[in-house]
Amino acid sequence: MAEKFYAILTNIGKAKIANATALGTKVNISTLVVGDGLNGGYYNPTEDQTSLKHQVWQGQVNMVRTDEQNPNWIVVEAVIPADVGGFSVREAGILDDQGNLLAVGKYPETYKPVLANGSAKDLYIRMILEVSNAATVTLKIDPATVLVTKKYVDDTVATASQNLDNKISSHIQNGNVHVTPAEKDTWNSKAAGNHTHPNATQTISGFLSGPDKKKLDDQVILNTGGAFTGDVKIDAGLTVRLKVKKSGKDSNGKFTTVEWRRKKDNTLFMRSVLSIPDVNGNYQTDTWSIYNAAGTAVIETVTWTLTYDADGDFVESS
Incomplete structure (x- = not known):
């Protein structure tokens, strides 16, 4: 039977998000952890987990954002840098700033090489969580160590460029600032007379x-x-x-x-x-x-x- 890959909130994660919603506070996501699974194989994550079965790496979360199409989906991203590896990834989890496991996921097996294996690459890990109130989840990071994906940079530059184009267009069309060709012709015609x-x-x-x-x-x-x-x-x-x-x-x-x-x-x-x-x-x-x-x-x-x-x-x- 084909494996199914998914992520779930743990009991701790559900409780923290429900409490934050009730009190108007925030849940600070800070760390993403990955592991190679149970005895080097797949297993089905459960809500009562407090840790991964066999953690092989942990690192700072780069980004937490709301999905553009689904406002209750929280997208969490992190990057395993090229100089780290020599293991396979079959499980992933999200920790808050107090070290609590908020979510755990079953991840498609991916080998993370290092240069000694003859190849090296950054590995981008993304987890999507469905919550009732996305506003209660926030990101707590050290900005000096953040890496971003090329897509994020491209999207950010494209958005900034579009905003700038809109502002320039609005400024040019502002009749209180710029003279229209019709107004210019009127003034020129008056200047020709008395x-x-x-x-x-x-x-x-x-x-x-x-x-x-x-x-x-x-x-x-x-x-x-x-x-x-x-x-x-x-x-x-x-x-x-x-x-x-x-x-x-x-x-x-x-x-x-x-x-x-x-x-x-x-x-x-x-x-x-x-x-x-x-x-x-x-x-x-x-x-x-x-x-x-x-x-x-x-x-x-x-x-x-x-x-x-x-x-x-x-x-x-x-």
């Missing part, structure tokens, strides 16, 4: 981006009739439109020089130069040079001391 970017701000001198407008509102005097004093002043009769050019990008991606030029004739109105960076790359000084109407000579220089908060964000200039 329009500006919706995030730009209209000022007396024309349209500026938010950061540039704030800088002008905070510190720049745009007074066509008077001298530059360093005070904030925007003349209601101003007809000058300025364009901005940045240069001198440093290793942190910050532009250290900004020029404002009159749009009508490209003459230089003002140049701002950042200097004296601290250890975090935050510049401590901003020097403004104000030019004459021809843009050829400096008529006034103003130096600002820049202040940052604990996060390195710009707070104010004084």
